[in-house]
Amino acid sequence: MRYAHTVDTVRGAEGELMARLPDGALMRRAATGLARVCARVLPRVYGSRVVLLVGGGDNGGDALYAGSQLASRGAAVRALLVGSRVHEGGLSALRSAGGRAVEVPRTTEIPAGSEAATEMAAADLIVDGLVGIGGTGGLRGPHASLAALAGATETPTVAVDLPSGIEADTGAVEGTAVRADVTVTFGTHKPGLLVSPGAEHAGVVELVDIGLAGELPTARLESPQAGDVDVSLPRPGPESTKYRRGVLGMAVGSDRYRGAAVLAAGGALRGGVGMLRYAGHDAVATEVLRHWPEVVVSVLDPEDPLAGLPERVDAWVVGPGRGVDGDAETELEAILGSPLPVLLDADAVTLLGTRPRLVRDREAPTLLTPHAAEMARLLPDTSPREIEARRLEYATRTAEEYGCVVLLKGSTTVIAEPGRPALADPNGTSLLATAGTGDVLSGLVGSLLSGGLAPREAAMCGAYLHGLAARLAHDGGPISASDLIGALPSAIRALRTE
Numbered sequence: 001m002r003y004a005h006t007v008d009t010v011r012g013a014e015g016e017l018m019a020r021l022p023d024g025a026l027m028r029r030a031a032t033g034l035a036r037v038c039a040r041v042l043p044r045v046y047g048s049r050v051v052l053l054v055g056g057g058d059n060g061g062d063a064l065y066a067g068s069q070l071a072s073r074g075a076a077v078r079a080l081l082v083g084s085r086v087h088e089g090g091l092s093a094l095r096s097a098g099g100r101a102v103e104v105p106r107t108t109e110i111p112a113g114s115e116a117a118t119e120m121a122a123a124d125l126i127v128d129g130l131v132g133i134g135g136t137g138g139l140r141g142p143h144a145s146l147a148a149l150a151g152a153t154e155t156p157t158v159a160v161d162l163p164s165g166i167e168a169d170t171g172a173v174e175g176t177a178v179r180a181d182v183t184v185t186f187g188t189h190k191p192g193l194l195v196s197p198g199a200e201h202a203g204v205v206e207l208v209d210i211g212l213a214g215e216l217p218t219a220r221l222e223s224p225q226a227g228d229v230d231v232s233l234p235r236p237g238p239e240s241t242k243y244r245r246g247v248l249g250m251a252v253g254s255d256r257y258r259g260a261a262v263l264a265a266g267g268a269l270r271g272g273v274g275m276l277r278y279a280g281h282d283a284v285a286t287e288v289l290r291h292w293p294e295v296v297v298s299v300l301d302p303e304d305p306l307a308g309l310p311e312r313v314d315a316w317v318v319g320p321g322r323g324v325d326g327d328a329e330t331e332l333e334a335i336l337g338s339p340l341p342v343l344l345d346a347d348a349v350t351l352l353g354t355r356p357r358l359v360r361d362r363e364a365p366t367l368l369t370p371h372a373a374e375m376a377r378l379l380p381d382t383s384p385r386e387i388e389a390r391r392l393e394y395a396t397r398t399a400e401e402y403g404c405v406v407l408l409k410g411s412t413t414v415i416a417e418p419g420r421p422a423l424a425d426p427n428g429t430s431l432l433a434t435a436g437t438g439d440v441l442s443g444l445v446g447s448l449l450s451g452g453l454a455p456r457e458a459a460m461c462g463a464y465l466h467g468l469a470a471r472l473a474h475d476g477g478p479i480s481a482s483d484l485i486g487a488l489p490s491a492i493r494a495l496r497t498e
């Protein structure tokens with residue numbers, strides 16, 4: 001698991017630790033770790049050209065001290081000082097080691113042909129020490145200008161603690177931000193490094209241990225790795241039967257949207273469900289059976305559909321392609337009235353927007369799996385764009401307002417449960433941005449719910465396997481939702497070797 005803590009928590013832990021350590025010890029540890037990574041990114045240190053972007057705070061101080069270490073190993077290091085002040089200790093260390101520093105004019109626009117721009121383009125490495133966890137709001141003035149100019153070069157860029165311009169606690173990016181190839185972060189990850197859009201600016205994230213771990217409380221955010229998914233995933237043993245492995249009920253698809261049912265069923269079957277009980281009208285039920293003869297189908301009578309819903313199930317998946325008419329609403333209400341875990345996706349989430357009490361008043365476990373547009377229907381006066389920009393914040397808010405677990409699909413899938421650290425899936429890929437992949441996910445996560453996993457863990461494992469399957473199915477060209485189903489067993493196998 002990767003753990004991420006908020007700025008306030010990091011500051012608190014830093015304060016505790018600093019009180020026991022000599023002055024400057026933490027910054028020395030941070031700078032040494034940073035210099036080590038920079039040395040690895042450079043083809044060789046001696047004779048290389050390094051440009052430091054140095055803001056006025058300790059983030060700039062880290063860059064200056066790391067720069068001094070590179071300079072003492074023979075790199076030509078030049079610091080562009082852009083803050084209203086500068087870390088004096090770092091600056092004198094750099095100068096003593098033979099590095100040079102120039103003040104960048106504090107004009108808002110630094111032109112493309114300026115000396116600073118030329119130096120960045122000619123450098124072997126740019127080190128971004130403009131702002132770290134002390135940053136507030138989008139980058140201002142010359143900081144924004146330098147970040148944009150760095151982004152216009154091909155020069156490899158290492159960000160100090162986090163890429164300047166991304167919001168540490170959320171991953172939101174307002175305006176220009178540095179795009180790093182590598183981010184060297186200190187003590188713990190910051191949530192913004194693991195959630196898009198911030199995560200897309202961070203490149204490879206390397207954690208430098210500065211001794212903070214002992215002071216850190218519960219994380220704000222966790223990012224599961226293959227081993228975490230592997231240990232959580234239910235595996236059949238000698239005692240397993242189809243009933244013990246879990247029976248999943250599915251109320252998805254409709255005569256109009258038959259594919260949704262076929263895809264969700266595929267996700268559940270390849271996700272390892274013990275038995276799948278599908279309920280739907282004749283045409284869609286026949287289609288499901290044609291694709292997946294192992295499914296136990298209940299054909300619903302249009303005159304009395306509720307009477308046909310299967311009873312002996314361990315969990316339910318409701319919504320994809322089911323519609324939002326009166327029958328769908330009555331069915332949703334009936335299923336949510338059961339004491340079983342229920343996953344609501346797509347149309348069921350839309351229906352919930354008009355009847356929030358259906359979940360708010362529920363005591364049994366509920367998991368919502370919306371994308372941003374569906375989530376916007378749950379939160380009045382919120383647009384999908386706002387949700388995309390602040391995924392962690394809105395997933396958390398939805399979970400709290402509805403009192404359930406929420407999996408927000410998209411660039412970084414975020415899972416939130418009130419009172420627990422949120423989870424950020426590390427496997428996000430644009431390969432999944434294609435019709436039907438959400439249906440597969442609902443079936444896959446549903447199979448894990450029916451297998452006995454708590455909603456948060458089912459969501460975590462499902463999201464991880466979904467992304468991994470997409471990567472495994474990809475052989476250079478696009479993939480479809482059906483390819484994803486085919487790759488799920490390999491994804492489960494691959495957990496052990498990841």
Ligand SMILES: NC(=O)C1=CN([C@@H]2O[C@H](COP(=O)(O)OP(=O)(O)OC[C@H]3O[C@@H](n4cnc5c(N)ncnc54)[C@H](OP(=O)(O)O)[C@@H]3O)[C@@H](O)[C@H]2O)[C@@H](O)CC1
Pocket residue numbers: 010011014026027030055056057058059060062083084130131132133134135136137138139140141143160161162186187210212
């Ligand atoms: N915590 C730890 O455990 C450790 C922390 N360490 C390091 O300390 C870093 C935190 O240092 P910090 O507190 O000095 O703040 P920092 O990130 O340098 O930013 C402040 C400066 O940025 C400026 N500024 C702000 N927003 C801006 C904007 N939008 N656009 C433009 N400018 C903006 C602001 O300028 P002002 O607004 O005051 O003029 C001020 O000068 C941390 O990230 C890590 O690298 C390690 O050394 C050791 C262990």
Ligand SMILES: [K+]
Pocket residue numbers: 059128129130131132159160161162163164
């Ligand atoms: K930075």
